[in-house]
Amino acid sequence: MFIHIGNDTVIHSSDVVAIIDYHLISSSTIMEELMTESLKEKRVAGPIEHAKSVMITKEMMYYSTLSVSTLKKRASMISTISKLDDFSDEIKELDSEEV
Numbered sequence: 001m002f003i004h005i006g007n008d009t010v011i012h013s014s015d016v017v018a019i020i021d022y023h024l025i026s027s028s029t030i031m032e033e034l035m036t037e038s039l040k041e042k043r044v045a046g047p048i049e050h051a052k053s054v055m056i057t058k059e060m061m062y063y064s065t066l067s068v069s070t071l072k073k074r075a076s077m078i079s080t081i082s083k084l085d086d087f088s089d090e091i092k093e094l095d096s097e098e099v
Contacts, residue, residue: 001013001014003016003071003074003075004074005046005055005062005064005066005071005074006046006064006065006066007046007047007064007065009045009046009062009064011055011057011062012057013075015057015058015059016055016056016057016075017056017057017058018055018056019053019054019055019056019068019071019072019075020053020054020056020068021052021053021054021067021068022051022052022053022054022063025054034061035054035061038060038061043059043060043061044060044061044062044063045060045061045062045063046062046063046064046065047063047065048063050065051063051064051065052064052065052066052067052068053066053067053068053071055071
């Protein structure tokens with residue numbers, strides 16, 4: 001499944017490692033170092049100047065103008081949808097039996 005993280009960017013939900021509030025990055029030297037190294041390696045995308053959150057995936061880091069709670073809700077919806085049972089085959093069987 002995919003998650004739309006804003007700014008015309010869509011990522012695979014299975015690639016998501018973490019969603020972090022942008023303002024918390026400066027409170028952690030490890031996160032600052034991670035962001036600095038990712039910028040050097042050109043593994044960062046999105047608008048830094050309006051960022052509210054950072055989506056960390058296996059390969060990239062994405063700045064997002066959406067809040068952590070909004071992204072979390074979108075990720076939860078994807079998780080819920082993927083857990084739903086697919087009854088389409090059973091419905092087709094019932095329809096064919098009625099004919």
